[in-house]
Amino acid sequence: MVWQDREIRFDVSNKEMATRKGEVVIESIKNIEDTKGNPDETGTLKITNLRLLWYSDTNSHINLSIGYDCIANIVVKISVSNNSGSVQSLYLRCKYKQSKFEFIFSSALDESQKLYATFQAVCRSYETTKLYRDLRLRSAIIQDKNLILLPQEKIINRYTNVWNLSADQGNVGVFFVTNVRLVWFANLSENFNVSVPYIQIKVIKKRESKHGTALVVETSQLSGNYVLGFQCDNLDVMLTELVKIHKIHFENPIFGVEANIQEVTKPIEEVKVKQIEEDVEIIESEYNDRQAHMSNYLTSEEKSEVNFLISMKDFFHQHNLGP
Numbered sequence: 001m002v003w004q005d006r007e008i009r010f011d012v013s014n015k016e017m018a019t020r021k022g023e024v025v026i027e028s029i030k031n032i033e034d035t036k037g038n039p040d041e042t043g044t045l046k047i048t049n050l051r052l053l054w055y056s057d058t059n060s061h062i063n064l065s066i067g068y069d070c071i072a073n074i075v076v077k078i079s080v081s082n083n084s085g086s087v088q089s090l091y092l093r094c095k096y097k098q099s100k101f102e103f104i105f106s107s108a109l110d111e112s113q114k115l116y117a118t119f120q121a122v123c124r125s126y127e128t129t130k131l132y133r134d135l136r137l138r139s140a141i142i143q144d145k146n147l148i149l150l151p152q153e154k155i156i157n158r159y160t161n162v163w164n165l166s167a168d169q170g171n172v173g174v175f176f177v178t179n180v181r182l183v184w185f186a187n188l189s190e191n192f193n194v195s196v197p198y199i200q201i202k203v204i205k206k207r208e209s210k211h212g213t214a215l216v217v218e219t220s221q222l223s224g225n226y227v228l229g230f231q232c233d234n235l236d237v238m239l240t241e242l243v244k245i246h247k248i249h250f251e252n253p254i255f256g257v258e259a260n261i262q263e264v265t266k267p268i269e270e271v272k273v274k275q276i277e278e279d280v281e282i283i284e285s286e287y288n289d290r291q292a293h294m295s296n297y298l299t300s301e302e303k304s305e306v307n308f309l310i311s312m313k314d315f316f317h318q319h320n321l322g323p
Contacts, residue, residue: 001220002133002199002253005050005067005126008096017063022253023050026122029115030057035089035104037296038062045105047119049126049257052092054105066103068126068257070094076116088112090119093299101297118259125257132180132256135196135223141183142190145174152254153180156245159238164194165211165229175230177241180254182217184230194228198249204242206235215239 004020019025025048032045034054041062046053055063073093080086089106106112131141131150141148147155155178162175164184173186173193185193200223207216207229214229215238232238 001222006069006222007067008070008094008101009065011061011063012065014060017053017055017065019048021251022255023048026259027115027118029112031107033106035106036102045115047122049122049255052119066092066094068123070096071123074120074123088116090116100299102299103297121259122257125259129256131195132254133197133199135200135219135226137194138191139193139195141195142185142193145190147176147183150180150256152256153178157241159232161232163231165209165214165231170211177245182242198246199253201246204239204246206239
């Protein structure tokens with residue numbers, strides 16, 4: 001499973017900090033301070049097509065991996081420091097599981113301006129290319145019986161009279177095989193469709209069903225563990241082709257995220273990415289051994305909630321009101 005763009009991880013191993021297949025470093029810069037979690041600690045900030053990486057110059061085991069899917073809001077602020085002069089800071093408001101975090105990265109203005117603009121452009125690209133990475137049902141992906149292609153997408157094959165067995169009666173439609181995903185839509189309704197990126201497919205196989213032999217596509221847990229069934233006259237040909245393409249894609253996945261150089265040259269305000277932030281409740285982190293470090297990045301409202309819960313726990317304990 002591709003976790004790099006979906007999770008926030010603290011102080012991970014070198015293996016987890018290393019880029020995975022299909023992940024590329026777009027930009028990097030040194031002398032970046034992790035102002036919120038490790039004040040006065042400078043390190044290297046790297047922008048990949050899936051996440052933001054930061055690690056300390058003095059100890060590489062002090063690090064962060066922030067997946068773009070967790071980022072809710074981006075703000076860039078410029079301030080004046082007596083020691084460093086003009087300082088530019090990147091503020092990230094993030095959500096992971098049911099916790100909210102804030103990250104602040106700062107450096108001298110002349111060193112960081114292009115880097116932060118690049119980061120914002122990459123985040124914009126990530127938000128607009130989710131069809132490369134996410135399963136979609138009933139989306140606007142078909143126009144006049146033709147697949148609307150993504151920028152790096154090519155159609156490898158097109159099969160007609162393919163039955164989708166998701167409903168009891170079945171629906172006949174068109175099946176597209178591309179270098180990025182498989183797509184099916186119903187002949188009677190273009191909006192009745194499914195788009196499945198290869199990166200979200202666990203297995204493609206042939207299996208017996210109540211409708212006879214079917215081509216079965218099982219998706220990852222991240223995509224909801226869907227089991228999709230299809231039937232057609234040349235089932236074996238389709239199966240062989242899909243298994244081969246699926247394997248090739250896993251060796252060199254296409255995530256679709258690129259930095260638009262024209263956007264990077266624009267003023268920061270024009271490439272700023274903002275999203276609606278939802279209310280969430282805090283839960284205990286699964287990284288219990290790193291909980292103290294993680295708490296440095298909790299937002300102020302979450303810290304207040306944590307302090308309130310701790311105070312209530314102490315109160316009940318002191319007055320013998322709890323177990």
